[in-house]
Amino acid sequence: MSGLAVRAAARTRPVAAPWRVSRELFLLEARRLAGNPLLWGMAVLVLALQTYLSWDQQPDMGIDPIAATGTAMCLAGMTLLVANLAASRDRRHRMPESLAGLPSGAEHRTRALLLATPLVGGLVAGLVLALYLAIRYLSGPVAGGLDPLEPLTAVAATAFAAVLGVAVGRWLPWLIAGPLVMATLGFLIFQNSVNGSMGWWLPVMQRHAVDWPARPSGPHLVYVLALTALAAGAALLKHGRGRLPLLAVVASVAVAVPTGATAAAVEPVDLPRVGELDLDDVDPRVRERFFGPRAHRCERRAGIVYCAYPEYVSWIPLWEKDVAGPLAGAIPPEHRALIPPIRQLTPTWSHGEDWKVPAARPPMTWKQADRERTAQQIAYEVLRFRRQCDARGQARTLVALWLVGQVGKVAEPDRITWRGQVMAMGGVDYGAAEVGYAGRLLAAPGTRERLWAHWDTLTGPSTTIGQALPLLGLRQEFPLSRPGVTPCR
Amino acid sequence: MPLTLRAGPEAPAVPTSRRGSGRRARAALALAGPLARAIEWAPLAAASVFTLGLVWLVEAGQVLHPSVALDLMRIGGTLLGGAAAFALVDAMAADVDAAALPRWVRQGLRCLLAGGAAVVVWCAAFASLVARMRPGQLFPVGDLLVEAVVCLAIGLAAGATAVRFTTGRQAALAAVVVQLALVLGTMLLPEGLQLWPPTCGYGAWDEAHRFWLLALPVPVAWLVASGRDVR
Numbered sequence: 001m002s003g004l005a006v007r008a009a010a011r012t013r014p015v016a017a018p019w020r021v022s023r024e025l026f027l028l029e030a031r032r033l034a035g036n037p038l039l040w041g042m043a044v045l046v047l048a049l050q051t052y053l054s055w056d057q058q059p060d061m062g063i064d065p066i067a068a069t070g071t072a073m074c075l076a077g078m079t080l081l082v083a084n085l086a087a088s089r090d091r092r093h094r095m096p097e098s099l100a101g102l103p104s105g106a107e108h109r110t111r112a113l114l115l116a117t118p119l120v121g122g123l124v125a126g127l128v129l130a131l132y133l134a135i136r137y138l139s140g141p142v143a144g145g146l147d148p149l150e151p152l153t154a155v156a157a158t159a160f161a162a163v164l165g166v167a168v169g170r171w172l173p174w175l176i177a178g179p180l181v182m183a184t185l186g187f188l189i190f191q192n193s194v195n196g197s198m199g200w201w202l203p204v205m206q207r208h209a210v211d212w213p214a215r216p217s218g219p220h221l222v223y224v225l226a227l228t229a230l231a232a233g234a235a236l237l238k239h240g241r242g243r244l245p246l247l248a249v250v251a252s253v254a255v256a257v258p259t260g261a262t263a264a265a266v267e268p269v270d271l272p273r274v275g276e277l278d279l280d281d282v283d284p285r286v287r288e289r290f291f292g293p294r295a296h297r298c299e300r301r302a303g304i305v306y307c308a309y310p311e312y313v314s315w316i317p318l319w320e321k322d323v324a325g326p327l328a329g330a331i332p333p334e335h336r337a338l339i340p341p342i343r344q345l346t347p348t349w350s351h352g353e354d355w356k357v358p359a360a361r362p363p364m365t366w367k368q369a370d371r372e373r374t375a376q377q378i379a380y381e382v383l384r385f386r387r388q389c390d391a392r393g394q395a396r397t398l399v400a401l402w403l404v405g406q407v408g409k410v411a412e413p414d415r416i417t418w419r420g421q422v423m424a425m426g427g428v429d430y431g432a433a434e435v436g437y438a439g440r441l442l443a444a445p446g447t448r449e450r451l452w453a454h455w456d457t458l459t460g461p462s463t464t465i466g467q468a469l470p471l472l473g474l475r476q477e478f479p480l481s482r483p484g485v486t487p488c489r
Numbered sequence: 490m491p492l493t494l495r496a497g498p499e500a501p502a503v504p505t506s507r508r509g510s511g512r513r514a515r516a517a518l519a520l521a522g523p524l525a526r527a528i529e530w531a532p533l534a535a536a537s538v539f540t541l542g543l544v545w546l547v548e549a550g551q552v553l554h555p556s557v558a559l560d561l562m563r564i565g566g567t568l569l570g571g572a573a574a575f576a577l578v579d580a581m582a583a584d585v586d587a588a589a590l591p592r593w594v595r596q597g598l599r600c601l602l603a604g605g606a607a608v609v610v611w612c613a614a615f616a617s618l619v620a621r622m623r624p625g626q627l628f629p630v631g632d633l634l635v636e637a638v639v640c641l642a643i644g645l646a647a648g649a650t651a652v653r654f655t656t657g658r659q660a661a662l663a664a665v666v667v668q669l670a671l672v673l674g675t676m677l678l679p680e681g682l683q684l685w686p687p688t689c690g691y692g693a694w695d696e697a698h699r700f701w702l703l704a705l706p707v708p709v710a711w712l713v714a715s716g717r718d719v720r
Contacts, residue, residue, distance in 0.1 A: 038666055045670060074673045081666065085659055092657050175658055176532035176572050179665040180539050187543070187564050191557065 025112035033120040042078040059136035062144030069154040070206035076161035079121035084178030087169025107239035118159035125158035141314040149217040167235035200263035213285035226256035277351035305341040372408035379403040387427030389488035395468035401438030433478035536572035540565035566637030569607040574648025574664030576603030593716035642708035649715035
């Protein structure tokens with residue numbers, strides 16, 4: 001059929017045809033995108049990377065969807081590129097000459113892409129998020145409450161990126177424009193940490209920690225959807241000021257401004273500064289949640305009290321299995337009553353805690369380092385160490401390190417300098433010799449029986465390592481260093 | 490587009506001897522001008538304006554924090570590398586196979602012209618950033634330039650590979666796609682393996698830059714291999 005004949009045919013059916021053309025083109029573009037290797041390659045990369053990054057952490061729905069949304073922005077960037085390539089395709093490959101003979105104009109292609117790209121891109125993003133969250137749900141007891149609007153934001157932001165790619169392809173005729181827009185958005189989102197609440201004007205606000213005040217996820221999601229409609233309207237405006245694109249632009253601005261402002265009006269988290277801090281320095285929006293009378297939910301298991309924040313009760317069996325259980329098994333039964341309560345503590349607002357109350361305080365993550373730190377806190381309480389002191393040369397230091405060694409590796413403490421004074425993280429300092437002897441104890445058979453036989457002597461604060469070595473069946477091999485200014489009593 | 494040389498009386502089609510390679514160098518020099526006119530400079534110009542504008546606009550009028558400057562230089566370097574790849578798209582690739590100069594010389598010249606321009610723009614962006622930072626602030630040009638040249642070479646190599654398989658300008662976007670995937674893949678590595686240390690001269694800075702220097706031959710070799718004749 002010649003071009004003239006097509007044009008004549010189009011003239012005879014002026015109403016029904018255009019939407020059918022758009023529909024056919026939509027199906028074609030959707031099929032093309034659904035088989036796009038770039039899109040699927042990036043989807044696999046994002047899923048693999050995010051799974052790998054959170055592999056050693058317990059699933060926590062309070063933060064996992066937000067972190068995944070951040071990584072999924074790479075998928076959104078790729079969607080922008082692919083949509084931009086699709087939109088600018090009709091200007092390459094000698095297409096303008098071929099297309100000029102067709103009855104349907106470029107706006108059909110724009111309309112088809114505006115429907116197909118956000119649909120396919122959003123579906124792929126949704127699939128990645130759904131698979132990731134499914135992996136997380138299946139990989140252990142889950143803590144935290146899922147805000148379903150957070151993963152939906154990743155879907156909406158990917159749809160926005162797709163529509164933006166089409167709009168850029170229509171308005172800026174250079175291929176490099178797509179990567180430039182992608183880089184700008186990527187830079188702004190990556191630098192979001194320095195923007196404070198202004199970051200909420202961007203499609204994605206990555207900066208968050210699990211114990212910060214709640215995020216305005218609802219208004220933000222509506223804002224991103226309004227941005228999507230705005231970009232779609234802008235793309236259609238390229239083909240003339242029709243009623244639909246103008247309406248889309250006006251309506252989306254009318255929605256985007258108030259919702260964006262609502263999200264941006266939320267005060268950024270009031271993070272603690274350096275200095276002496278107490279409960280009054282905790283952001284008032286989370287004070288009740290972490291330090292109120294109903295902050296913890298407690299239960300007693302095998303004689304040990306565990307207190308978790310309500311959304312973390314599912315981790316209590318983990319604390320028991322990973323740390324408290326093995327340590328209790330290593331302590332003589334008559335001394336197990338000394339095991340302090342295991343009481344969860346928010347890491348950001350730890351200065352709000354009453355530190356005089358004896359407790360082991362697991363944080364809101366449960367990685368190997370958290371296990372070792374919790375074991376250390378239990379050991380120090382059981383062996384009655386006062387904090388901020390130097391335990392070099394004391395026999396009970398070896399016992400404490402041996403207890404920590406039941407759940408993880410033993411190493412010298414990290415040290416910080418605070419007001420000219422060197423302090424060990426964890427509150428009790430010791431040196432390489434103590435670590436060396438603890439390694440011997442952990443390797444030797446029958447250590448537990450030896451320790452239990454001389455428990456009271458070995459855990460007394462006045463017993464030295466020199467006195468303890470024969471009781472433990474060890475010989476002198478590591479040179480001991482003298483304790484610092486504040487020996488542990 | 491004058492891509493072929495006017496054949497002189499003594500110009501052999503395929504020079505092989507030592508005298509021939511000297512002649513080839515002269516021919517390549519003579520080709521530099523026409524090639525510079527044939528290259529599509531618009532993407533690189535756009536990326537240059539964008540990079541210089543970004544460097545100028547971000548926190549305009551304030552003393553720049555080095556970590557922000559570092560991010561800016563890295564984004565600029567990656568983008569310029571992606572844009573430079575457009576220079577490798579030869580609209581007449583199918584028609585110049587019989588040219589006096591082999592393909593690798595023509596592609597190599599395009600790489601040198603576009604890559605050189607990208608490095609010049611990058612250096613200008615660097616200079617304008619340094620001028621906005623606190624005096625005496627550590628911002629090592631050598632280390633950062635190595636990073637940028639690796640990104641540039643990867644972009645060029647990806648583009649050079651893509652133009653072997655397809656015609657049309659969109660082939661150059663392979664550079665952006667490969668860079669995006671590699672940046673993503675290398676930015677989120679485990680803590681022991683930092684390739685993009687966020688603070689100049691601190692932490693894993695030296696190890697990372699030794700890695701960048703050692704890694705440089707890989708994309709260059711890839712680039713050279715992609716310049717082979719298409720047959």
